[in-house]
Amino acid sequence: MLAATVARFSPDSPLDGLEVGERPEPEPRENWTTVRVRAASLNHHDLWSLRGVGLRAEQLPMILGTDAAGVAADGAPVLVHGVIGADGHGVGPDERRTLLSEKYPGTLAELVAVPIHNLVPLPDDLPFEEAACLPTAWLTAYRMLFGAAGLAPGDRVLVQGAGGGVATAAIVLGAAAGLEVTVTSRSAERRERALALGAAHAVETGARVPDRVDAVIESVGQATWAHSVRSVRPGGTVVVCGATSGDAPPAELSRVFFNEIRVQGVTMGSRDDLAALVRFVARTGVRPVIDSAVPLARVRDGVARLAAGEQTGKIVVLP
Numbered sequence: 001m002l003a004a005t006v007a008r009f010s011p012d013s014p015l016d017g018l019e020v021g022e023r024p025e026p027e028p029r030e031n032w033t034t035v036r037v038r039a040a041s042l043n044h045h046d047l048w049s050l051r052g053v054g055l056r057a058e059q060l061p062m063i064l065g066t067d068a069a070g071v072a073a074d075g076a077p078v079l080v081h082g083v084i085g086a087d088g089h090g091v092g093p094d095e096r097r098t099l100l101s102e103k104y105p106g107t108l109a110e111l112v113a114v115p116i117h118n119l120v121p122l123p124d125d126l127p128f129e130e131a132a133c134l135p136t137a138w139l140t141a142y143r144m145l146f147g148a149a150g151l152a153p154g155d156r157v158l159v160q161g162a163g164g165g166v167a168t169a170a171i172v173l174g175a176a177a178g179l180e181v182t183v184t185s186r187s188a189e190r191r192e193r194a195l196a197l198g199a200a201h202a203v204e205t206g207a208r209v210p211d212r213v214d215a216v217i218e219s220v221g222q223a224t225w226a227h228s229v230r231s232v233r234p235g236g237t238v239v240v241c242g243a244t245s246g247d248a249p250p251a252e253l254s255r256v257f258f259n260e261i262r263v264q265g266v267t268m269g270s271r272d273d274l275a276a277l278v279r280f281v282a283r284t285g286v287r288p289v290i291d292s293a294v295p296l297a298r299v300r301d302g303v304a305r306l307a308a309g310e311q312t313g314k315i316v317v318l319p
């Protein structure tokens with residue numbers, strides 16, 4: 001089958017280690033099944049993998065990709081929950097949590113094997129291309145907003161780095177839930193786009209926000225951390241899921257303790273969270289923001305766009 005793999009690590013130039021070619025089909029395992037991938041989507045995680053973060057050399061070549069929508073063995077359309085081992089299903093209770101493409105081959109392929117438990121039924125009116133955006137970036141944003149930050153309609157939220165996959169998801173989901181969403185972005189075009197997606201305010205990266213917010217959705221890291229801590233109200237929450245720009249910010253500890261700010265980490269979400277997100281999308285009619293779509297054979301173009309930070313929303317990959 002055709003698949004996109006990390007062939008070697010390349011910390012400074014992630015595209016150098018990307019290969020697209022024939023790989024063996026997945027082997028059947030007990031309590032696992034195989035999904036024929038109809039659409040997958042790229043995440044910053046794929047760039048980290050190409051740089052060698054979270055993988056060991058002896059695991060190469062590793063098929064990339066953490067999320068997919070496709071057709072199950074019984075012909076049903078499904079969404080793939082990409083977290084393996086968190087609850088023991090299909091791997092045993094002692095296996096530590098990994099994401100697809102970290103221990104088991106990922107979704108940038110014609111076929112992907114996953115525990116049967118990890119399949120979520122897909123509603124008829126959600127196309128594969130849109131569904132494939134949900135299991136990583138959208139799931140994480142959903143859990144950050146409504147789980148970790150515990151936001152309620154009318155609350156204020158700041159979303160850092162408006163163009164990203166997690167960020168566009170947080171804008172759309174937050175606006176649909178009645179939150180007052182403020183965004184930052186380095187790009188005037190992406191600030192405009194965020195307003196069109198439902199944000200109430202858009203400011204340049206690092207600029208003062210109109211009002212202090214109840215929570216911050218932080219995925220950028222070093223470049224925005226101090227601004228996140230300055231922008232949240234006393235007693236508010238900074239929810240962090242990533243550090244795209246680096247992991248060595250000034251921690252702003254004085255502000256954290258003086259203003260009694262809560263810092264909460266999030267990684268992905270549970271299968272039940274993903275099922276709830278699918279219901280949210282079905283009920284509200286909101287849809288993932290798709291930047292572009294590329295065939296699997298030309299996935300390099302999509303990865304290059306992601307690496308250059310040119311996208312607004314998700315880049316979909318079609319096997």
Ligand SMILES: NC(=O)c1ccc[n+]([C@@H]2O[C@H](COP(=O)([O-])OP(=O)(O)OC[C@H]3O[C@@H](n4cnc5c(N)ncnc54)[C@H](OP(=O)(O)O)[C@@H]3O)[C@@H](O)[C@H]2O)c1
Pocket residue numbers: 042043044045048136137140160161162163164165166167184185186187190205219220223224241242243244245266267268306309311313
């Ligand atoms: N913990 C989890 O489960 C989880 C899940 C999903 C993602 N993540 C992590 O979260 C991060 C975002 O993921 P993603 O897939 O949404 O990535 P993405 O689509 O590549 O978005 C990254 C965004 O960050 C902003 N950014 C990047 N460098 C910046 C800089 N130097 N200064 C200011 N802004 C900068 C950009 O926004 P603008 O250009 O608009 O400013 C960019 O669009 C990644 O680090 C990823 O690994 C973690």
